Amino acid sequence: MDSLPFQIIDGSVTTPAGFRAGGLHCGLKKTSRNDLGAIVCDVPAAAAAVYTLNAFQAAPLGVTRASLAEVGRLQAVIVNSGNANACTGKQGEADAYRMRSAMAEQIGVEPHYVAVASTGVIGENLKMDCVEMGIASIGDQLTAARDGAEQFSQAILTTDLVKKEACVQLRINGEIVTIAGTAKGSGMIHPNMATMLGFVTTDANIEPAVLHALLKQTTNDTFNMITVDGDTSTNDMLLAMASGCAVHEALTEQHEAWPAYQAAFKYVCTVLAKAIARDGEGATKLIEVRIKGASSDDSAKKIAKSIVGSSLVKSAVFGADANWGRVIAAVGYSGEQVRTDAVDIYLGSIPVLQESTPVKFDEDAALEYLKEDTIVFTVNLHMEEGKATAWGCDLTYDYVRINAAYRT
Numbered sequence: 001m002d003s004l005p006f007q008i009i010d011g012s013v014t015t016p017a018g019f020r021a022g023g024l025h026c027g028l029k030k031t032s033r034n035d036l037g038a039i040v041c042d043v044p045a046a047a048a049a050v051y052t053l054n055a056f057q058a059a060p061l062g063v064t065r066a067s068l069a070e071v072g073r074l075q076a077v078i079v080n081s082g083n084a085n086a087c088t089g090k091q092g093e094a095d096a097y098r099m100r101s102a103m104a105e106q107i108g109v110e111p112h113y114v115a116v117a118s119t120g121v122i123g124e125n126l127k128m129d130c131v132e133m134g135i136a137s138i139g140d141q142l143t144a145a146r147d148g149a150e151q152f153s154q155a156i157l158t159t160d161l162v163k164k165e166a167c168v169q170l171r172i173n174g175e176i177v178t179i180a181g182t183a184k185g186s187g188m189i190h191p192n193m194a195t196m197l198g199f200v201t202t203d204a205n206i207e208p209a210v211l212h213a214l215l216k217q218t219t220n221d222t223f224n225m226i227t228v229d230g231d232t233s234t235n236d237m238l239l240a241m242a243s244g245c246a247v248h249e250a251l252t253e254q255h256e257a258w259p260a261y262q263a264a265f266k267y268v269c270t271v272l273a274k275a276i277a278r279d280g281e282g283a284t285k286l287i288e289v290r291i292k293g294a295s296s297d298d299s300a301k302k303i304a305k306s307i308v309g310s311s312l313v314k315s316a317v318f319g320a321d322a323n324w325g326r327v328i329a330a331v332g333y334s335g336e337q338v339r340t341d342a343v344d345i346y347l348g349s350i351p352v353l354q355e356s357t358p359v360k361f362d363e364d365a366a367l368e369y370l371k372e373d374t375i376v377f378t379v380n381l382h383m384e385e386g387k388a389t390a391w392g393c394d395l396t397y398d399y400v401r402i403n404a405a406y407r408t
Helices: 059-071 089-107 128-141 146-155 208-221 258-278 297-308 311-318 325-332 363-370 397-404
Strands: 019-024 036-051 073-083 114-121 164-172 175-184 197-202 237-242 286-294 344-347 350-354 374-380 386-393
Touching: 019 128, 019 146, 036 059, 036 128, 036 146, 036 197, 036 208, 059 073, 059 089, 059 114, 059 237, 073 089, 073 128, 073 146, 073 237, 089 114, 089 128, 114 237, 146 164, 146 175, 164 258, 175 258, 197 258, 208 237, 208 258, 258 286, 258 386, 286 297, 286 311, 297 325, 297 374, 297 386, 311 325, 325 374, 344 363, 350 363
Parallel strands: 073 114, 197 237, 286 374
Antiparallel strands: 019 036, 036 073, 036 237, 164 175, 175 197, 286 386, 344 350, 344 374
C-alpha cells in the first residue's frame, strides 16, 4: 500500500468537506429499515452521472438528467428504496419531479440543484404521502458526522446484506483532498452502466465536464466490469459530486496531480464494484477474472465479462468444481479473436491449461482453493498486450430463493 499515491482511510461520503447526509424510514418498506436518504452539499457542487443502458429507464433518471442539464451542478440527491418508480408512466414521472421539488424546498435551493434516484420493485406507484412526509423530516437527519452517512447507506439497500463504502485522501497543491463513495447493489447486476446505485463525493476543485469524463472512463473499468446475474436494471445510476471546498488549482488532465487523483478515484470505484459483486444475491464467493495477452483492452474486457457472467462457471465455483472447461468455453463464445492453440488458464496459482493443452494438476489442492471466499481465474491469450479484470460471484440455491419471491 505504500506505493499508492493516496491514503486509504476509514471515512464515508460525509468525510469530504462540504457534505452532509442522513436517512430514515418513511413507510415504503414493509420492515422498519431506512428507505429514504439524502446527501446534501453546502455549495453547488460540480456533478456528473452515468446511467443504465436499459431502454426502460426509470423516471428518476430522466429527472436527474434534466437537473444536470441546467448548469452541471447539484446540491442534493434524494433517494428512496423499496420502490423503483420504473414503468409507472406519466404518474411516475410526475412523482419523481415532486420528490425533486420537495427536497429543493426542504433545503432552500432551486429544483435543478436536486437529483433523484429510486430502487426496488418495478411497476408500482410510489406512496407519495409517505415520501413527502419523509422528505419534510429529512432535514433534521442531515449531519456531517459518520452517523449521517451510515443512515444514508442503510436507506439505499434492498436485498443487500451489507453496505458498501470506500474513502481515500491525497494531497494536491499541498491541500488534503478526499474522495469517498457508497453504493447499493446485489441483484439485477450486469455490466451495462451503472449496474447499481452509486454515489461518490469529493471536495476536489474540478469542473463538471472534467468530472464527467473521469466518471465515464472509470465506470468502464470498474462498475461496467461486474456481473451478478446478467440482468441490467431499469434504475442504475452512478452520481459524482465535487464540492470544491479543497482550495487548490482546478484539476484537469494537464494538472501534475491528475494521475494520482485519477488513481484514487478509480480505487474508490473499484472497491465499491467488487463489494457489489461479492454481495450478489445468495453469493458465497467473489470471482475475479484476469485476462492478459489479448488483442486489445476492449477485447480483454469482453472475454473477461464472458467468463465471469457464465452461469456454468459461476455454478462450478459454488460447487468447488475445478472444471476449467467452462472457462475455455466462455473464452470461445465471447465473439473475440483468440489463438485456439495458445491459451493458458490458471486457477489461483494452479496451472490447469497450457498452450490450450490440459495440464495434470492436484485436484485436492484445487478443491481447497475453491473453498476460499475469493476465486481468481487468470487467462493468458498470448496475442498482444490487451488486459482487463472483471468481477462476479457464484450462483447459489439462495439466488433462486430470493428472486422467486422478490415482489411478494
